Amino acid sequence: MNNALLSDPSNQDALELAARFAAGQRDWKTALLHLDKLNMEKRADLMLMKATALQFSGLEDEAVKFARKAEAALRVMQKSVTSGADQIRFSIAVSLSLQRQFEKAVQWMLDSGKGSPTKEERQVIGGIYLSWSRHLKEQPPADRMKVLELLERGMQLSPDSQDLIMAFLNDCDELPISGEERHQHVARVLNGGGIATSFMHYYCGVQEWKKGDKEAARSHFELASSLNPGFGVISNNLAMAISSVSDNKDDLEKALTMMNELVKLEPENPFFLDTRGHVLAKLGQIKEAVRDLERSLLKTRNKKPAHVLLIELYQNLGMPDMAAQHQSMMLAEQNSAKPVLK
DSSP, X not given: OHHHHHHOTTOHHHHHHHHHHHHHTTOHHHHHHHHTTSOOTTOHHHHHHHHHHHHHTTOHHHHHHHHHHHXXXXXXXXXXXXXXXXXXXXXXXXXXXXXTOHHHHHHHHHHHSSSSOOHHHHHHHHHHHHHHHHHHHTSSSOOHHHXXXXXHHHHHHOTTOHHHHHHHHHHHTTSSSOHHHHHHHHHHHTOSOTHHHHHHHHHHHHXXXXXXXXXXXXXXXXXXXXXXXXXXXXXXXXXXXHHHHOOOHHHHHHHHHHXXXXXXXXXXXXXHHXXXXXXXXXXXXXXXXXXXXXXXXTTOSOOHHHHHHHHHHHHHTTOHHHHHHHHHHHHHHHHHTSOOOO
């Protein structure tokens, strides 16, 4: 692909492939660079990709403009297609969502389908509600209860949407209510069984972790993982809990296997790198742990736990200068975070 673009920078096939690859990596800036060089006439799919890239790049007005063009082209296509009709329906819904016509997008999905929504249709609807909730959060002043109500509506139509459930749990944590009230609210919404049960255990595990009961947290994360194997956030938390409470090599090897799979899928995810670093350190693989923890520091916000562990690991490696460097970095970050007295 790169060779094709080097030899012919205007090669449309190579540009499209490069744009799709960058979009798949969520590298929207690079995707836009390639999309800007493409001829999009009669290519509703490329218009929609560009609208999406513009949206995630913060260029919302331009995103709306391209989404409108994509919708018009898709509706023309819909009149003449004999195959792929569902994909065109889904793309129209996405184009409406990018235009911030969320209610219309959901209604389009429900009205244009046949009978009860299929699994794929529910996924599209879930994505619309997730975008809708994020848009609502950005409108000042943000009303947390309205955002939660919107997410609940989304979960009623798309109960298997794990992204919707995670957004709901994250927003619940921001509610200015007591922990017991929050727990009751979460339990009421996630009482339908199925995938929701795994997230109920995940939520309970997080609360136990915050209270300092890491053994109880591990138990909840294990239940959540057994009900929802392979879900990144749950597996990550389970691995961290195992590394915190267990010295059993089999347990730690199990945690390492989970984290290797997650890092393979998302090599630059700072949370996954940090957790794998903790697991490797517990297994005594100190150099490998240092490598992951140093990489995680590049993107993580809460750097203190990694600094603390790196100080210990560098001391064990006989590298006091590196330990002192992380000690200084940690103190500097703590001081810069202190509020200024007025």
